Structure formats: C-alpha cells, structure tokens
Amino acid sequence: MTILELKHDILADNKREAQVIRDALARSGTLMVNLMSSPGAGKTSTILGIAKRLRDKLSMAVIEGDIDSKVDSLKVKEVGVTAVQINTGGACHLDVPMMKPAIDLLDLDMCDLVIVENIGNLVCPADYDIGADLSVMILSVPEGDDKILKYPLMFSMCDALIVNKTDYLELPSNNFNIDRLKERMSTLNPHALIFETSAWLDSGYDKLCAYLEDAILAKKSRSTT
C-alpha cells in the first residue's frame, strides 16, 4: 500500500506545516475561513455577499485559488477588497506550500478576516489542512441533495454548510429537498451550522455574517489573552 502511505505522509506533512500559518493567524488575531464547494456553486458570489456587508465594518482580504485565470480575484478587487490570486496550474486543491506565499503578501495585523476560496472540487480540498480556523462548504440547489451521500468527507468535516441558490427551490424542475439534507446532515455532522443563501435574491447573508463576526470576536479574544 505504498501510494496510500505516501498520501498519508503528504497529508501529515501538510498538517504539520499548516501550524505555521495557524500560529501567524493567532498572533494577529485574524480569522481565516476555508471556503470549499463544487465548481459554480457560488463561492465567489458568497464572498461578494459577505464583502458587501462586512467590508466597512472590519478589514478583510481574500485569497483566490484557481487552477487558471484571475477572473475571481478581479471580481473581488472590483468591490474594494484586497485579493491575492493563487493559480495552482493543475492541482485540484490548495495546500500549505501554495498558501504561505499568499499569506506573506497580506499584512495580517491589518486583517480581521481572510476568506480563502479553494479550488472548485467537492473531494480533494477536504483532505488538505491549510491552517484555517473554519471550514465552510457550499452546496448549491441545482447540484442535488444527494451529494452528501456521494461526497461524505467534506460534509462530515465542515464547520458550516451554506445551501446556496435557494431561489431555485421554487422552480417546477426542483427536486432538492432541504429538510432531507438537514436530516442527513444531523446524522453525519450534527455540529455543523447550516445557512441558506441566494446570491440572486441577495438573501441569507446577514445570518452568515453574524456567524463570522462572532467567530472573529472569539478569535481576537483568544489572541489577546
């Protein structure tokens, strides 16, 4: 089982190195969120929804992970938020060696919140610790409520699940049952908070932002004690 052992070693090394990032974030009292989802589930629109509400209340920055292109970091910069782009050039997830230079480009003492938009992938990013305080995943309604059965790791490890594109729940073609999802989630990961958002309706972000603000306050109180 050479390959499995190698994967184990890579993940263990990565976890150990993630502590360096975690220590830096602890010193500055910065909350870092690892935002994960399938491609197109709404990571960037969620960041924009949060930025709209929090950018004048606190200092935030975004680290944009993409295999290629700068499309998303440009969108974030347009709303006046600092954004650092990581292009993985093929890799299906972010890891600590990619994160470190991006973190170095930020003045953490001036950041209350850093949101990391991971590669759009419901599988691999869940395996890699990037030093974040919170793992938040998005599932969009068009993807279907059965994804929790097929991709259980990310659903089981996240601190919060955002169900996005809730406006699609009203479509005649919809077969996403949000109660069924919550029931399955309560068995698999009962501690995860569940938020419901719609970028199109610009709804659901207030609760999500309150959650982030509480977490920032808790982090700051820990960093100063």
Add this chain to the structure above:
Amino acid sequence: MTILELKHDILADNKREAQVIRDALARSGTLMVNLMSSPGAGKTSTILGIAKRLRDKLSMAVIEGDIDSKVDSLKVKEVGVTAVQINTGGACHLDVPMMKPAIDLLDLDMCDLVIVENIGNLVCPADYDIGADLSVMILSVPEGDDKILKYPLMFSMCDALIVNKTDYLELPSNNFNIDRLKERMSTLNPHALIFETSAWLDSGYDKLCAYLEDAILAKKSRSTT
C-alpha cells in the same frame, strides 16, 4: 520536483495499463465513453436520457463511479440497464486498477456501449486514461460559462461537451452565455462537438444518441476489419 515526477510516473503507468482495457474493447467492438463533470451537473440524468432512447436498439451497460453510495447505479438498474458500481472510498477519479474488475464483471461481447460515470470532479478525472474511446464532459448552466477559463484541461481534452440544464437559460437569474462558451471552446478545443440537453425538458438527447450510434458503428467496423 519529486512529487511532479511521481505524478508523471503514475499517469504514465496508468496510460500503459489502459491499453489492456482498450484491447479488450477492440476485440469485442464495444464503445466505451468516459463521462465526466462537476458533482450534480447531470451525469446520471444524461445516462438515463441515453438509456431511454438506446436500450432497445443496442446492448448497453453502465459503470458507476462514486466515492460512496450506490444511489446512481440503483437509478440505472431501475430502467433495465446493467450497472456495475465502483466505490473509490475517497479517491477523486477512476483509474485503470479500479476499472479492470468492473470491466471483468461485464460480458463485453454482449455490450455495444459502456458508459462510465466518473467521479463528479472537473479536475482530476481529466488526467487519468481509463481506456475509453470517447471523453465526454458535461457543463451545466448553473455552474456558469466561465468554468472553461478556470478548469481548462477537461475542456481541452474532451471529444464532446454537453451543455446540460439548458432550461435554466430562460431564468431571469441566468447569466450563462452559450455563445460566449462556444466561442471560447472554438479556440481551446475546436474539434470537440457541443450538444445541448435538458433533463427536465427531456430534450437534446436525439442528437447525442445519433453521435454515439455513429461512433459505435465506426468502432464495430474497425473491430471486424
């Protein structure tokens, strides 16, 4: 660059081993399609749309790749099509060692068409040759037309691109521009055919099935000459 070299070796080994599958498919004149997409883009509904039209005209089987669960293979079996389930137990793509036992469960001499539903992932499956004749990818409208910029490998290597959930193009919230996608595709991968389907409207499958039937005929003529 040890890790990059290792990846190269793994991919090269996999490609070499894929020839064993390719040889078996050549002997039986079976067309194998590697169907790839993000989670929830509509791989299973596309297979069901094809099965509805082709199951009485030719003999087909499905290999269902999932990290966990048997949800999809049960759906396929319900419509009377043979389905073999592969559970990868965490791996983000299918590869030859997973494919071989699944292929062995099929009587290839009795199969004109085998559709392999790969793991829902727009990144990793594009790297792994599984011995298929055709690589077909699905992009669903809710994912957005910018995915070709962010995940270029799969778009550049596929033989056909299916744009699914076209009924969403009519929604007021839609910002997917299919002409823009086609234009980008004509630059990145001009040889790929593009199909437009909607599982909800049950539309677009006739053209897709005609493409598959032509490919099956071509394969059979090669296998008997």
